[in-house]
Amino acid sequence: MVWLGTIVTALVTIDPHLFGTIAGERGQQRLLNGIITLILFFTVLFANFAEAIAEGRGKAQADALRSTRSDTMARKILADGSIESVSSTSLGRGDRVKLVAGDVIPADGEVIEGIGSVDESAITGESAPVLKQPGTDIASSVTGGTRLLSDELTVRIAQDPGQGFIDRMISLVEGAERTKTPNEIALTVLLAVLTQVFLIVVATIPSIGNYIASFLDTSLGPAVADTFRAGSSIAILISLLVALIPTTIGGLLSAIGIAGMDRVAQFNVIATSGRAVEACGDVNTLLLDKTGTITLGNRLADEFIPANGHNLEELARVCLAASLFDETPEGRSIVALARNLGANLDIDGQPGEGVPFSARTRMSGTDRDGEEYRKGAVEAIKGFVRSRGGSVPASLDQARERVSRLGGTPLAVCRGNDIYGVIYLKDIVKPGLKERFDQLRRMGVRTIMLTGDNQITASVIAAEAGVDDFIAEATPEDKIEVIRREQSQGKLVAMTGDGTNDAPALAQANVGVAMNSGTQAAKEAANMVDLDSDPTKLIDLVTIGKQLLITRGALTTFSVANDIAKYFAIIPTIFAAAGIGPLNIMGLKSAQSAIVSALIYNALIIPVLIPLALKGVQFRPLTADQLLRRNILIYGVGGMIAPFIAIKIIDEIISAIGLR
Template identity: 75%
Template sequence: MNTKKRHKPQVDTTGLYQRAIRQAFVKLHPRQMAKNPVMFLVWVGTLICALLTLFPALFGPVPGENPRLFNGLVTVILLFTLLFANFAEAVAEGRGKAQADSLRATKADTKACKVLDDGDTQFVSSTELRQGDLIKVVAGEMIPVDGEVIDGVASVDESAITGESAPVLKEPGSDMASSVTGGTRIVSDELVIRVTADPGKGFLDRMIALVEGAQRTKTPNEIALTVLLAVLTQVFLIVVVTLPPFADYVQNPVGVVILIALLVALIPTTIGGLLSAIGIAGMDRVAQFNVVATSGRAVEACGDVNTLVLDKTGTITLGNRLAEEFIPVNGYSLQEVANVALAASLFDQTPEGKSIVRLAEKMNAQLNFGRNAAEGVEFSARTRMSGTNLPDGGEVRKGAVDAIKGFVRSRGGQLCPELDAAYESVSHLGGTPLAVAYESEIYGVIYLKDIIKPGMRERFDQLRRMGVRTVMLTGDNRITARVIAKEAGVDDFIAEATPEDKIQAIKDEQAQGKLVAMTGDGTNDAPALAQANVGLAMNSGTQAAKEAANMVDLDSDPTKLIDLVTIGKQLLITRGALTTFSLANDIAKYFAILPAMFAGVGIGSLNIMGLASAQSAVLSALLYNALIIPALIPLALKGVKFRPLSANQLLQRNILIYGLGGAIAPFIAIKLLDVLIAAVGLA
């Protein structure tokens, strides 16, 4: 996983465990307990045992000496079982609430300088701002609400939210730098911002609600496991209820408390008690990784992802492509190509466009027109070109080679053979070739250089071992895309991709029954982000992208999607491992309680652990059943260590460690508890 270290906002965890202990008692309310069928049955059993402690003969005469003491001990152990389970959930919730309190301290009701329709300004409370309002924020002031920059250039300190101490440059007209978040602070210059969220619906509000768990709903896998546990509990309840007639028939009557003890031992209380904590902790791990998920469903879906759809630029390659070289064609000189490239990129504010301008200026390129008299033409995903309309009516364009060919043909121009040679030369280097033309003449090719991020091949190999297929999306031509895909080690690629191609690629994968994840930052990525099962938007991206996605990366690191797949799989592995351990535990508890119940009819010979007495066996089994829950809380919160293995390998490993281990460990623990209980004379 990504091990990049960064400053994180401090989360106040003072008194976390004290609050969790208090919450453990609050959660004993029947309305709270009823949400968990397994633990609700334990809660009912505790009440019945408490009554039998006060009135031992409530359900008829009870054999044996001092039943009140035994019933009381069983009641106390069952109560602690409930408290430990509630404590596990409260600790997981408490960590999220502590983080929410830290974020809430960032959010404050501040004064905002609202720009009125007539151009005047008025100071109003930030709670009075509505979507579409314009506000002016100057250096030193906090940005009160989410918005889009429409005027000005300024450095913004986002450390309160992202943990990154370096200020971020914000300016209008850029997908990556126009979106601002409420709670951040301007450190230089000033901005005019259009409000994009009403009060209570901003990004920080959603962050607080989600990490606090206020909007947490059970995920599909969690619901399915809860249903399975409820069915198992119901089956075991029926089994236990039908035992008394058989016991009476063999003249070995069984008390109600023993039956409750058997039921609690049979049902999977360990996973039942830790299930909520595992899910909440999964959300918390994502939050600690500087990602905000709209729901636990999104986190869990990461673990089930079959296909990753990744943009090339910024995800697989380092940042933005930069102009490396001008290649003249059609008999033009290098200086002439530089002049036309400068004219075509004059209004291009993207990093690629700025790098072309820098390279042209380095070669002393000149303009023969006034900038104020010219008009910029923005890049379009459909035309795949951008450029400048000159004052004399001429048109200068740069863009994908085939797009420029079409532009030149439409003006009656002729193509030259050197163009294809330059195109293939740049493509085979893994770079992006852009053709540049003035009217009906192609002047040359611009070589934009791409550098693959270190370690990407290893990360894709790791995903492949987990059964995750990777698809690279790029606007580059097929030759360049093939070179980059081969070098990076992705499984497939889609070249010359349009926004429609992105959506279609996702739909094609989903039609095969696969779960698809993708990352994006621009408005044109929003439809694909919404279509994907897991959509990760960059915090530096547009509001449309963030609204469409179900996850937002505060660090704006596109490769984070790969780490989220790991976190999601760790969540599923942890849940599966502890479920396996919980069910395997029951074997030892059967061998402790069943022989104790029927010792009088020969089944006592199954007492292979050599437990001291029937009461000691029951108390030891129940005590182990209670203590194993707090013992596993750290594992539930931290998660089982992730290893990039296939599903079959993970299953084998879980069975070996948590299945076999879960069957052996209780035998040892129950025997030790039995020795201790016998030594102090409790049974």
Template identity: 60%
Template sequence: MLSSSHALSHAVPKHPLNFSRAALDAFRKLDPRALTGNPVILTTEIVAFLSTVSAVAAISAGTSAVFILQIALWLWATVLFANFAEAVAEGRGKAQADALRATRVTTIAKVIVDEAKGFIVPLPVNELLPGAIVLVEAGDVIPADGEIIEGVASVNEAAITGESAPVIRESGGDRSAVTGGTTVISDWIKVRITSQPGSTFLDRMIAMVEGADRRKTPNEIALAVLLAGLTLIFLIAVVSLVGLGHYSGVDLNPVVLGALFVTLIPTTIGGLLSAVGIAGMDRLLKVNVLATSGRAVEAAGDIDTLLLDKTGTITFGNRMATEVIPTPGLRAEVAMRAALMASLADETPEGRSIITLAGQQGVTAEMPVGAKAIAFSAHTRQSGLEAEGQVWRKGAVDAVLKDLHLDETMLPTAFRASVERIARSGGTPLAVAENGKLVGVIHLKDVVKPGVKERFADLRRMGVRTVMITGDNPITAAAIASESGVDDFLAEATPEDKLRMINAEQGKGRLVAMCGDGANDAPALAQADVGVAMQTGAQAAREAGNMVDLDSDPTKIIEIVEVGKQLLITRGALTTFSIANDVAKYFAIIPAMFVVSLPALGSLNIMGLASPQSAILSAVIFNAIIIVMLIPLALRGVRYRAIGAGRLLARNLLLYGAGGLVAPFIGIKTIDLILSAIGFV
């Protein structure tokens, strides 16, 4: 048999940050073209360049340039530290992309060209076209993205999710999608290829985690405009000092004015703005959610309504057996064994769930020698097994009763009550017969995924309204909605209904998130502000959404919302700190610069800085160092707490506003004492 040239056998390593790589990237980002999107840091670089030119000119003229050179070096350090913060944030994505790239394999696909004769042709994966049917056996790497059309297998998806524990993938339901680069551990599957050569999900994932397609979000753009406005205001303020200096007899060196300008503009948030946005996307990746848009991460922090597809999102997607109810007078083990025997040859998810349920209750059986499978057909609406003169069947209640020549009046009251109870709850009753006798009824139902109800309660506390959307009838929808704990539901919904509901919510000014996995969810995923597609879902759904949940867990929306809120809170906290920081620096430095010529300012010189030169240099050094000190906060993010907006604002003002006012006084004075002690000024 043909096999892949390599196989993945372990999880993708979580690479530590590469600080040397980030340092090199910080120097590469000194290219002014790389800073055009960040006017604050671009302005700082221009001032640093002019200061350097001034220092070189002073040295050429034979005059002392120590003070000017120190200012120039610290201004360059400010730019480098800001670039370093962004490079460190980007480095996480690059490290993950490198790890993913390392999992790429050279695969030879087993293309089935004649299924009847079992004829297989080896074909390199780069020649594999959509629609091709390939056989993937134990030990083989799945050559490209596709849908399982036959078989069931255990698959190692470590290349995508980073989790080494294998998962079950099978035809039908919400577990039929497979990803190129993952490995079949046991059994076999036939896969219909859905991706073009070189455009597998793994390829797109590598490009996205590298951040190549990241664009500034509206919030970032608005903040950049604010920072540009503040920069202009402080430029006017600094230029006005020229007149004040002339009036008071203080000769203000252009380099000093430039340094003062840089220390007063909001360089702190300017240097950390990109890092905060990139780190937000990286935090989603840590919880196995791939964000293709920074805009979506931000929107997740403000969503009001969450729409969830039922099948495959809230429920497992396949109806599963939850109980076998015996007819009166029979032991439960007898009915369970009959259901098991009728399902031994049933390869459908429902049939396998009956076998699993029997095993959980300690009832097991082997396939009898010479057994004959009775396949399900639309005509009989039954399936089962014949062996050693015995017959076991299961199927639609009316079909089994007709085969047994029974009518409802001949049924035990308890049996009829069980069938009615199952139907009212939205489940599907299957009658079970053994050797021509009715022995029980199987309860098939959509099983809600574990933990869903508790997580929806958490969303409710966060102010997010949850709505389940399903094509089921209202009775079934109501039962699942009650069990899962959603706030509302829409039954018998078509793709057009989903779109209309999203448009209606957005028309009321609400931000809408949509979770789905099917091709019929694709339009809604594309229209929603936040579209979360399940990784195991259809290719169309994954391409339509702006996020992909690699674990296919709808409760992951909790983490998505928290990360979005954390991103917004972090940016707000750092902006508050930066603006308060600039105001404090203004009142800390200006009195020290003019106190000699304007003694009346002495009462404002509360810091008692050694000299005007020391005041400027200390402020420039503090301005550079504070960026480095805040990098961990920008990457980690401010912890999100489910409190009201008023309390959150008060907390930010108290902690980061007051902190931004106090920190410059402490930092600049400390640096001033050190500079004076070592004789730098």
């Protein structure tokens, strides 16, 4: 609407009487119309400038990502086992490629053979290489554009050309999929209604003006009537409309949304849409995994606690046997502690066969010399022992309770149907989390910790971390159940995940943040991807989302307050000659100068607010009612006062230089 008004005022600058004869000298009208056209032009320019700055940041990030994507040659493994050199753009889902040290990984895929270190700095910014190997959800996923640093890998391609992770990231940060969020749509409707109201006000002014002018013609003389008619010229009416309609927030609305996605990107998180960022601000419930999110994640074996009549030496030997094939930090720490206690195994012959950990069985171990060595969750080991005809001693529960009260994780250990004792894995809660959870609580966000630990351990960790609730002995299915339960109560839920078994829950959650180190299924199900694979960022994302909503609300409040103030500043000056001059409390010189002053203020306030729109309003962990009161006080009252002061100053300047 503003650009259309600019065109019309440009036309009446060329011919002031284009839409009918008006009072006043042609040269004076042309000057006034020219000034109005120039101000309107800068209003459009400033509004576009705000969005251009925000989009420019996204395009710069897209260019950086695009530089990592290149058309490389790949060694494609054919059906007969031979290798053919092909372009990476010709690879499709299901193709297998051979990679050697120094190769750029041609496309997203899954490692099916080999082991090697991959440089993912082009994606994550982290220089430390990442070990990739088959057989696990996390370590088997590779991203196109990253580089293999050592050894050899065979990779199965998971995406067709143009659909890889980097391609989707480029599309997202460039704004190709930028759509209005529900809140933006609602705000746009509000602005449209306000525009219609002020349009009706302005449209009725000429008819009212003609009636009043005819009255003034007989009562106060033609000179006064002509002065009044001059205030109803087409250029003045357009200026009045532009000054009154909410152009400020209209010009900044897109910039606020784009800047929100940009702030998320600065945290090294890619959002699929502005809707995802905005949803973070509306989140009521956070689901947080204990390991890696609330605790440091590297649980280490601190002590072996014998049970069932066994001594420490026997327990250490069984712990060593059960952990021979466990390459996790916990497994390696168990092996180290067992060997420090003197445990040793004769592995000259067959070392046995490893049994990997499963989220369903919740245990791992070794099958060796006809014996089954297992370690895992206490309840899982109890079930395993009973299934082999064994019994569970009371000393096992005593050892578990002792570890749980220390806030550690107990792992039961058995050989066949004989329980040997408990491993104490020490958990360390990340520093500073309790204060952050307190902030979230003040904002009305409820935190729920999910853990595979037993009730006692979970309660100790939950109390130390300061979460609102916890779910012990949780399975992947429990996540979806909790999400659905919270959503059925009208709450918005956010969670993090990295494995294929997390994909359904990530898709169900209102905000699902997948780790970049996670599987392709998890990344496709989520609406955000954390390139640093740091689950604690979920807390930061909630803060960013709330800051986005607060910024939009604050600037909307300021803009609407501005419009109301400008209305009561300008309208009395237009009808001053009709006997309502006393309402011109600011003493503005004339209707023309008042409208032009408001128009200048209207144009200048946009670039003044651009830094605030891009950076965001300062965030404070307050409740919704407290934030509303704060916004009304600062941006509502401030939005009413600022136009009165600025318009008065500009009006005095215009009068001083003789442009009344």
